[in-house]
Amino acid sequence: MSISVTKRSEDYARWYTDVVKKAELADYGPVKGTMVIRPYGFAIWENIRQIADRMFKETGHVNAYFPMFIPESYMRKEAEHIEGFAPECAVVTHGGGKKLDEPLYVRPTSETIIWSMYKKWIKSYRDLPLLINQWANVVRWEMRTRLFLRTTEFLWQEGHTAHATAAEAEEEVRKIIEIYRILAEDYLAMPVYVGKKTDAEKFAGALYTYSIEAMMGDMKALQAGTSHNLGQNFAKAFDVTYLNSENKQEYVYATSWGVSTRLIGGVIMTHGDDKGLILPPKIAPYQLVIVPIWRNDDQKSQLMEEVTKIKIQFQKEEIRYIVDDSDQVSPGWKFNQWEMKGVPLRLEIGPKDLKKKQVVLVRRDTGEKHFVGFENLYSVVKQMLNDIQTNMFEKALAFRNNNTHEAGNYADFKKIIAAGGFVRAFWSGDGKDEARIQEETKATIRSIPFEQNQKGTCFYTGKPSDTIVIFGKSY
Amino acid sequence: MSISVTKRSEDYARWYTDVVKKAELADYGPVKGTMVIRPYGFAIWENIRQIADRMFKETGHVNAYFPMFIPESYMRKEAEHIEGFAPECAVVTHGGGKKLDEPLYVRPTSETIIWSMYKKWIKSYRDLPLLINQWANVVRWEMRTRLFLRTTEFLWQEGHTAHATAAEAEEEVRKIIEIYRILAEDYLAMPVYVGKKTDAEKFAGALYTYSIEAMMGDMKALQAGTSHNLGQNFAKAFDVTYLNSENKQEYVYATSWGVSTRLIGGVIMTHGDDKGLILPPKIAPYQLVIVPIWRNDDQKSQLMEEVTKIKIQFQKEEIRYIVDDSDQVSPGWKFNQWEMKGVPLRLEIGPKDLKKKQVVLVRRDTGEKHFVGFENLYSVVKQMLNDIQTNMFEKALAFRNNNTHEAGNYADFKKIIAAGGFVRAFWSGDGKDEARIQEETKATIRSIPFEQNQKGTCFYTGKPSDTIVIFGKSY
Numbered sequence: 001m002s003i004s005v006t007k008r009s010e011d012y013a014r015w016y017t018d019v020v021k022k023a024e025l026a027d028y029g030p031v032k033g034t035m036v037i038r039p040y041g042f043a044i045w046e047n048i049r050q051i052a053d054r055m056f057k058e059t060g061h062v063n064a065y066f067p068m069f070i071p072e073s074y075m076r077k078e079a080e081h082i083e084g085f086a087p088e089c090a091v092v093t094h095g096g097g098k099k100l101d102e103p104l105y106v107r108p109t110s111e112t113i114i115w116s117m118y119k120k121w122i123k124s125y126r127d128l129p130l131l132i133n134q135w136a137n138v139v140r141w142e143m144r145t146r147l148f149l150r151t152t153e154f155l156w157q158e159g160h161t162a163h164a165t166a167a168e169a170e171e172e173v174r175k176i177i178e179i180y181r182i183l184a185e186d187y188l189a190m191p192v193y194v195g196k197k198t199d200a201e202k203f204a205g206a207l208y209t210y211s212i213e214a215m216m217g218d219m220k221a222l223q224a225g226t227s228h229n230l231g232q233n234f235a236k237a238f239d240v241t242y243l244n245s246e247n248k249q250e251y252v253y254a255t256s257w258g259v260s261t262r263l264i265g266g267v268i269m270t271h272g273d274d275k276g277l278i279l280p281p282k283i284a285p286y287q288l289v290i291v292p293i294w295r296n297d298d299q300k301s302q303l304m305e306e307v308t309k310i311k312i313q314f315q316k317e318e319i320r321y322i323v324d325d326s327d328q329v330s331p332g333w334k335f336n337q338w339e340m341k342g343v344p345l346r347l348e349i350g351p352k353d354l355k356k357k358q359v360v361l362v363r364r365d366t367g368e369k370h371f372v373g374f375e376n377l378y379s380v381v382k383q384m385l386n387d388i389q390t391n392m393f394e395k396a397l398a399f400r401n402n403n404t405h406e407a408g409n410y411a412d413f414k415k416i417i418a419a420g421g422f423v424r425a426f427w428s429g430d431g432k433d434e435a436r437i438q439e440e441t442k443a444t445i446r447s448i449p450f451e452q453n454q455k456g457t458c459f460y461t462g463k464p465s466d467t468i469v470i471f472g473k474s475y
Numbered sequence: 476m477s478i479s480v481t482k483r484s485e486d487y488a489r490w491y492t493d494v495v496k497k498a499e500l501a502d503y504g505p506v507k508g509t510m511v512i513r514p515y516g517f518a519i520w521e522n523i524r525q526i527a528d529r530m531f532k533e534t535g536h537v538n539a540y541f542p543m544f545i546p547e548s549y550m551r552k553e554a555e556h557i558e559g560f561a562p563e564c565a566v567v568t569h570g571g572g573k574k575l576d577e578p579l580y581v582r583p584t585s586e587t588i589i590w591s592m593y594k595k596w597i598k599s600y601r602d603l604p605l606l607i608n609q610w611a612n613v614v615r616w617e618m619r620t621r622l623f624l625r626t627t628e629f630l631w632q633e634g635h636t637a638h639a640t641a642a643e644a645e646e647e648v649r650k651i652i653e654i655y656r657i658l659a660e661d662y663l664a665m666p667v668y669v670g671k672k673t674d675a676e677k678f679a680g681a682l683y684t685y686s687i688e689a690m691m692g693d694m695k696a697l698q699a700g701t702s703h704n705l706g707q708n709f710a711k712a713f714d715v716t717y718l719n720s721e722n723k724q725e726y727v728y729a730t731s732w733g734v735s736t737r738l739i740g741g742v743i744m745t746h747g748d749d750k751g752l753i754l755p756p757k758i759a760p761y762q763l764v765i766v767p768i769w770r771n772d773d774q775k776s777q778l779m780e781e782v783t784k785i786k787i788q789f790q791k792e793e794i795r796y797i798v799d800d801s802d803q804v805s806p807g808w809k810f811n812q813w814e815m816k817g818v819p820l821r822l823e824i825g826p827k828d829l830k831k832k833q834v835v836l837v838r839r840d841t842g843e844k845h846f847v848g849f850e851n852l853y854s855v856v857k858q859m860l861n862d863i864q865t866n867m868f869e870k871a872l873a874f875r876n877n878n879t880h881e882a883g884n885y886a887d888f889k890k891i892i893a894a895g896g897f898v899r900a901f902w903s904g905d906g907k908d909e910a911r912i913q914e915e916t917k918a919t920i921r922s923i924p925f926e927q928n929q930k931g932t933c934f935y936t937g938k939p940s941d942t943i944v945i946f947g948k949s950y
Contacts (some may be wrong), residue, residue, distance in 0.1 A: 034542035067509035094566040141571030303501030
């Protein structure tokens with residue numbers, strides 16, 4: 001297999017699929033729409049999962065596991081919910097060799113089954129808040145597969161919380177969307193707009209949805225995480241009330257929120273280049289690859305002695321590394337392969353370096369080469385990994401900001417969207433206006449940012465507006 | 476909800492379900508046969524998972540994720556496999572609002588889908604061994620539900636490895652069953668017999684199966700983990716060959732192996748008593764519960780000041796603790812509740828203790844009380860947690876050994892089995908003999924232990940035998 005991918009400028013979609021396959025992140029499964037997450041891709045997911053899980057637990061959430069089979073009648077209890085999800089569901093009609101009395105939906109999301117359990121568990125205000133998260137697989141039928149971005153089955157976490165008051169539920173959805181922002185920006189080095197979705201784009205069954213939205217390398221938007229305020233909708237559908245401190249029955253307030261393996265698609269498209277993947281050090285399975293370069297066995301054994309010393313120190317310093325000392329391929333081939341896999345730093349060491357007591361460090365993000373003496377190696381590597389993490393975020397932020405334009409009227413808007421990029425503009429339209437713009441330009445309102453403090457004129461309706469929104473085409 | 480359970484001596488099955496529900500480990504899901512793993516039960520699973528995952532990774536395995544939908548035609552490719560699993564499967568017939576051309580089985584285990592991918596990935600000896608594990612949910616239709624032990628959906632890990640030689644595959648299944656033994660004995664404090672299963676009890680599609688078998692509190696056997704040598708069966712079914720170093724095509728050798736949430740059932744039934752659950756410290760979500768005891772607010776605030784100091788130190792020492800300082804219930808009620816939940820150690824502290832600069836430590840496994848001065852607290856707690864872990868294993872081992880009897884003839888055998896317990900006896904029968912014994916006594920051969928060095932006479936056939944086996948009734 002040659003280690004090269006289609007150029008982004010040639011065919012971005014093909015570039016993406018090439019990278020996913022050549023970096024061995026994922027593969028197509030045998031059933032249309034399904035995906036196999038290969039070990040290297042899964043190791044990235046494990047790192048993301050660990051970071052998110054820690055943040056959830058630090059904010060009082062606990063994990064649990066609910067069954068994936070949902071009775072059809074449960075799905076139907078919340079009208080908007082079934083309408084939104086039924087067309088995407090996989091349905092089990094037979095089990096244990098018999099036709100079932102009631103079809104079972106494979107969970108597309110777990111609100112209904114979880115709220116049927118919350119009805120059993122929530123009696124009084126002392127049972128609240130209930131802050132449960134689950135890491136699970138979910139199924140949403142897809143015809144146009146895109147690895148990590150759109151697959152019939154994917155992995156995610158879904159938080160489902162129950163609260164005594166509307167204020168607490170609001171506090172929760174805000175807290176979570178901030179955790180998602182931190183996950184995206186501080187760990188995935190992926191800048192995001194944080195804000196509210198329009199009604200057209202909210203979760204089926206929610207009062208409203210908050211999201212983080214990122215700009216990919218082709219200037220399209222990726223919805224990377226959502227946090228829904230469900231109000232009392234699901235509590236009413238499943239009749240979940242609690243006895244408040246004044247001894248009155250009251251419906252419980254709900255939130256739900258999730259991020260998925262889609263984040264890996266976001267990382268690929270935020271940072272990747274024509275050589276392949278570039279991984280932020282904080283989530284890279286290997287932060288550094290060691291490539292010793294020799295001409296004969298004698299040189300090899302001398303080098304490997306030094307490499308062993310370096311390995312021991314990296315272990316101590318908790319730097320994730322891999323040594324590529326295979327005899328099968330040339331150093332040049334190895335360089336290409338590990339660049340394809342996006343390892344942030346490459347450490348080369350050859351006989352001459354050994355004499356000079358130095359190594360060569362090569363940054364994946366900039367391609368810069370540095371000669372570093374043995375004595376400074378560990379502090380330099382740590383500093384360089386930090387620099388790479390920061391640089392990747394700043395580069396992505398500059399790219400997004402440079403490709404986010406303001407539009408004063410619809411003609412300008414159309415030009416910007418056609419050229420690629422986000423539009424940041426005053427808005428006073430309604431759902432119909434939004435639908436018409438989508439029809440004409442394929443762009444939708446991706447985010448109504450939280451921070452608003454300006455007044456102006458809507459680019460579309462010409463009416464006064466105090467709301468700036470972000471438009472873009474999306475995945 | 477009262478904090479008491481049915482006595483084990485009265486009704487063991489009811490005792491078990493009471494403990495699962497009152498310790499809030501799990502609950503029944505809405506669909507018959509399904510289970511909700513509640514946060515406290517899931518926290519135990521997270522600890523078990525982390526321990527096992529570390530051991531897998533230390534022995535060179537990597538994690539991945541494969542789709543859960545398996546085309547019916549794939550299941551049919553290995554004849555024994557489909558025969559064994561088809562009657563237990565859930566079948567998806569509709570997706571995305573349409574009837575599917577080919578029904579999809581929800582994975583009961585993933586050999587078929589994984590080997591269909593290995594066909595794509597394995598070309599030469601350089602691609603071997605392939606050592607992949609997956610943590611996933613699986614579905615096997617069950618009519619008689621038993622929480623953790625027998626549910627339609629459960630969580631597990633399934634390892635699927637590919638090797639160049641039969642010898643390497645054998646080494647792998649042995650390595651894994653040893654990891655399972657360590658997991659069971661050193662972490663769950665659950666002694667196990669390690670050995671081979673008879674043909675009647677092996678995995679559908681395997682050459683043979685190794686297992687770990689534990690004795691539960693009612694003297695029945697629990698198969699707690701299995702490691703299968705699949706030979707070339709799946710490689711032949713999916714036509715997976717590799718080019719060996721002599722440039723010849725050869726079928727690949729396979730293994731698969733798994734442990735599941737069933738282990739939690741094993742922990743409950745190995746250690747539980749009439750007060751509820753008893754958890755080994757190494758897997759307990761909380762190793763210690765702190766219960767301050769006060770009569771007035773003044774006392775409470777003084778106590779909580781000291782408790783804060785204790786907490787900080789426990790955090791430093793990485794002791795998992797919880798503080799129960801609620802005003803709602805009495806200390807006695809708290810004691811019962813945390814005993815029900817099986818927390819290994821309880822730390823009580825009241826105003827008198829504060830004056831004496833001491834706390835009371837109460838062991839869950841023995842009920843022993845110890846007065847311990849502040850200055851020694853952390854080393855004493857650590858030592859006590861170690862002692863509890865060791866004592867729990869030794870107690871369970873003695874119970875198993877005391878209830879494993881030798882039988883020289885079938886009459887004795889029947890007496891022992893009827894009274895409850897395992898029989899350890901020489902065996903030279905065949906599958907038909909085994910089936911007849913099962914029909915007459917409900918006991919089966921649970922294990923043919925690895926270590927064999929005696930000769931004797933089969934208790935059933937009277938023929939000479941060099942094989943000792945373990946019989947028992949099983950879950």
